[in-house]
Amino acid sequence: MTSLPLIPVDPDAPGARRATMPPQHLADLDLAGRKALVTELGEPAFRARQISTHYFGRLVRDPAQMTDLPAASRDRLADQLLPPLLTPMRELACDDGATRKALWRLHDGSLVESVLMGYPDRVTVCISSQAGCGMACPFCATGQAGLTRNLSTAEIVDQAVYLAGVAASGAVAGSPPRLSHVVFMGMGEPLANYNRVVAAIRRLVAPAPEGLGLSQRHITVSTVGLVPAINRLASEDLSVTLALSLHAPDDELRDELVPVNQRWKVSEVLDAAWSYAARTGRRVSIEYAMIKDVNDQPWRADLLGRLLAGKLAHVNLIPLNPTPGSRWDASPKPVEREFVRRLRDAGVSTTVRDTRGREIDGACGQLAAAEDRGTDPAGRMSA
Numbered sequence: 001m002t003s004l005p006l007i008p009v010d011p012d013a014p015g016a017r018r019a020t021m022p023p024q025h026l027a028d029l030d031l032a033g034r035k036a037l038v039t040e041l042g043e044p045a046f047r048a049r050q051i052s053t054h055y056f057g058r059l060v061r062d063p064a065q066m067t068d069l070p071a072a073s074r075d076r077l078a079d080q081l082l083p084p085l086l087t088p089m090r091e092l093a094c095d096d097g098a099t100r101k102a103l104w105r106l107h108d109g110s111l112v113e114s115v116l117m118g119y120p121d122r123v124t125v126c127i128s129s130q131a132g133c134g135m136a137c138p139f140c141a142t143g144q145a146g147l148t149r150n151l152s153t154a155e156i157v158d159q160a161v162y163l164a165g166v167a168a169s170g171a172v173a174g175s176p177p178r179l180s181h182v183v184f185m186g187m188g189e190p191l192a193n194y195n196r197v198v199a200a201i202r203r204l205v206a207p208a209p210e211g212l213g214l215s216q217r218h219i220t221v222s223t224v225g226l227v228p229a230i231n232r233l234a235s236e237d238l239s240v241t242l243a244l245s246l247h248a249p250d251d252e253l254r255d256e257l258v259p260v261n262q263r264w265k266v267s268e269v270l271d272a273a274w275s276y277a278a279r280t281g282r283r284v285s286i287e288y289a290m291i292k293d294v295n296d297q298p299w300r301a302d303l304l305g306r307l308l309a310g311k312l313a314h315v316n317l318i319p320l321n322p323t324p325g326s327r328w329d330a331s332p333k334p335v336e337r338e339f340v341r342r343l344r345d346a347g348v349s350t351t352v353r354d355t356r357g358r359e360i361d362g363a364c365g366q367l368a369a370a371e372d373r374g375t376d377p378a379g380r381m382s383a
């Protein structure tokens, strides 16, 4: 295996899509910022709260439905505060409608995706923080395409607000109607878009109408392990859950699977994770994609167990979702079971992640990748 270089897409290269940030949206601003903007537009400050109540409180995104705003003000405010950010290109469902995946086109043509997952006791959305990703993990579909650009705060928040509206409409049978959990496990490396992601988290947790009113504990930020950014996140007044995509307990293999390991080694990234856990009191989730004959050997389970024993950690094993053209496959079930057994014997809490959304390429940038290839994954839609 050779490591891939971290090459961002050059937006000026011939044939490259021009990637530009979107216009400002109300979700980019806190309530005070919205009031200031509304006042600048010559409207009374209370309109900021009115329009925020529609968007965050009632999950109404279409200005035409905001009938308590006088028509002239509504148009002016919608122009400045509610520019359309996400155009749904494709919505797929599987698991009897309990998993829904949305592919969005952004204003500059970039494609990103989000997934809505309903469970009996909760509703989770998995959202993207960047169009593409610059981290180049060779087993990840998004990593293959490189980074197009960072998403704006509102582009991140709007994915959750849109899908919270889908859940509220009762579309996810057998689940509560209220969105409860958000995971930053879609496209992109959230900590490489630090300021916008932290602002988005603040919008997600602020009580309505300033934000969506989610619990901090129900938000998970997943990272390849950008150590300075993990330390910075620990110093925010937030206690969101940190997920660390470890995938290998030894530097030799992790240098290849997660190329940023060449900069911050396993021991450094785990130290940052333990400081995060100590600071926030939150158990860190260690993500480990099980790749057949690559990282699934018993000795790696034992080494991982030694690194994690006694720490505030939980291991989440993910059966590898093979990407198109990849030479890698998921570990066989008996190998996976042995890996779990060894971790548990070492006293490490371990679970295997369910494989929701597989049939709609609900993991890891594959729908956007399929769209770019011009293939049609809709044939696999079951609901």
Ligand code: SAH
Pocket: 135, 137, 139, 140, 141, 184, 185, 186, 187, 188, 189, 190, 222, 223, 224, 243, 244, 245, 287, 288, 289, 318, 319, 320, 321, 322, 323, 363, 364
């Ligand atoms: N950049 C962040 C978040 C996005 S990916 C991160 O790396 O954590 C979310 C999770 O899916 C990560 O743990 C990532 O390693 C994992 N993942 C990516 N491609 C995968 C694949 N093909 N099969 C299984 N898990 C994968």
